[in-house]
Amino acid sequence: MLADGGENSLFVPQTVFNAGVRWSPNSRLGVNLYLTNRFGPTTASPANLLAQVGGDTGIGLDFLYLPDLLGTYEIEKRDTYPEAASFLSGLSSFPSTTLPLDGVIYEVAYGTNERFTQTARFGVLDDLEMVAYFDTVGNDTFPREGALMGRLALQRDRGRAGVTGALALGLLGFEGTDGATDVALYAELPLGYRARSYNYSLGFIPKILVPTQASGRGNTLGVTVDGRLNLSQNTQLLGSFTPILSGDNQLRAGKVGERALGLENDVSVSLYSLGVRQLFATENSLYALDLFVGNSAGTYGQQGLLSLPNQENQVGVRLNVLNGTPTQVYQPPGAE
Incomplete structure (x- = not known):
């Protein structure tokens, strides 16, 4: 985490967290609602391991979708359809x-x-x-x-x-x-x-x-x-x-x-x-x-x-x- 003081401040140790719930209405889709104190929801970038200044936290929402265009996975399809x-x-x-x-x-x-x-x-x-x-x-x-x-x-x-x-x-x-x-x-x-x-x-x-x-x-x-x-x-x-x-x-x-x-x-x-x-x-x-x-x-x-x-x-x-x-x-x- 950046210490108080703006661009000229030094980094100080700070625990980062990301916690939430996932809703999966079907086998292709996941919706994540999470609470975090870091700059991003994943660790894909080193910057996402930085905590927000002042102990701030934020609420996020993201969507996960598995298209499976090549038919690699066994994904449930509708067994019946409407009129x-x-x-x-x-x-x-x-x-x-x-x-x-x-x-x-x-x-x-x-x-x-x-x-x-x-x-x-x-x-x-x-x-x-x-x-x-x-x-x-x-x-x-x-x-x-x-x-x-x-x-x-x-x-x-x-x-x-x-x-x-x-x-x-x-x-x-x-x-x-x-x-x-x-x-x-x-x-x-x-x-x-x-x-x-x-x-x-x-x-x-x-x-x-x-x-x-x-x-x-x-x-x-x-x-x-x-x-x-x-x-x-x-x-x-x-x-x-x-x-x-x-x-x-x-x-x-x-x-x-x-x-x-x-x-x-x-x-x-x-x-x-x-x-x-x-x-x-x-x-x-x-x-x-x-x-x-x-x-x-x-x-x-x-x-x-x-x-x-x-x-x-x-x-x-x-x-x-x-x-x-x-x-x-x-x-x-x-x-x-």
Whole structure:
């Protein structure tokens, strides 16, 4: 440990410690929560054996993941899977279940206010998927946005009633107010509950957007509550509501040259969406057509946290295509 006195001080002996707990929700993932008085959580670097000045301690959190892309280890996979519709996104967020290995979902959405979104999701492993999307919208503040994300299952969905969860984390690139491309970190944690009747499901999704300082906007924190109700075997009612807990999120009205680009100052607007989904199943694929109305600029990332100006709403349609539906679908007790 450095003795008091700054850069000119000498080292003095000091015991270092690192203690904590590990949570392993599945055989691939470990989450460590620890308390330490050193500069780092491991001894990989000699600097991590230095104790903090003044006897300070800190709390840390890290994630361990075993991808096993070469199939070297015997890692548990899901023995059963949920119905194919469970893999589809909600109206304003990703689902709480990840795609199975080699599963692919394509989404194309079009809405009023010149919104057009293309999304692709790929099941890289049984509990890991990659997501890429590109969004163009009819606002002059952030007209284009693209992203690359990873989604990791925390509590894998086997189709049974109960709670599931997944963590989404990635980088967004978007055109800022000065026409340059800005970058932001985005994360969301979809947590889902499937009822024992299998007629409805609920979701709770914390979301956070952390742009770079150069983008000129602050962080945004919101929480989405969404739900799905089966009206019939192939028809679902969808809805979501997202209060904004921190940050400005309402776009200003007008066009370039008529206004200063940006967001309304000190204004946060809760977001909503309501829609209906019609499912069309084939032997190995699932098609779904969504009709929806809402007041958000888009579905995912930054656009999914932005409100249209002047209390406007938009109507849209989205086509979802799932290729590679799982064959080992869980059958609830009493199902034929």
